[in-house]
Amino acid sequence: MIRLNNITLTFPDGESRVTAVDQVSLTVHPGTVTAITGPSGSGKSSLLAVAATLIRPDSGQVMINNTDVSALSAREATELRRTDIGIVFQQSNLVPALTAREQLMVMNELGAPHSRRRRAQTAEHAAALLHAVGLSEHAEKRPHQLSGGQRQRVNIARALMNGPSVLLVDEPTSALDQERGASIIELILRLTAELETSTLLVTHDLVHLPRLHGTVHLVDGRITKPLAVG
């Protein structure tokens, strides 16, 4: 579970500061997907970065599975991020030289060298995830040989490699046509249910909102009345 308690985040802006996130609280339960929507500049990506523990807020708490992230040492926070949080960034950051399978394998090779047995388990897990995202037949392809939707599927599978309890996804459908976008949303919903992740999804594609479990609408960094959807 992820819970944000009264988060405020400001950035320097010339002589003063701009408030990107303004007293935002939200909770995402396991197995559910909550969308963050709002106009450009309303603080969606900033809020996601706080949830990812990549940016420390000026005030407020980020609770991951009842652990207050601000109470952790830098090392503990890094470990929590590695094991408990899966992130799909807006800019696909797949490595051009690696195949889909290798993009997943590399997640486990960052760190201590592993035994042969551990490598075999990792390979099995990567294969299972590629199957889950419908890419078994494309496992040996490199990013330039995959479509935009397929690359997004690799990104999602890679974010799930370490078995995170929290999945954070930034604009997963923005580069896709409506049909491919809808199938990525279906995939995220299915994986969220199967793997019981608490999923937060930034999107400005309002068409998908009725499929999700909750929506947080931001204007100028603040939560406003939920949009009427459906």
Ligand SMILES: Nc1ncnc2c1ncn2[C@@H]1O[C@H](COP(=O)(O)OP(=O)(O)OP(=O)(O)O)[C@@H](O)[C@H]1O
């Ligand atoms: N690193 C930064 N330094 C200074 N200001 C920033 C920084 N990042 C974001 N901001 C400001 O914070 C506010 C929120 O930006 P943010 O990128 O979170 O919005 P957004 O809703 O994700 O926008 P978009 O939909 O265009 O991606 C904006 O006023 C933005 O200019």
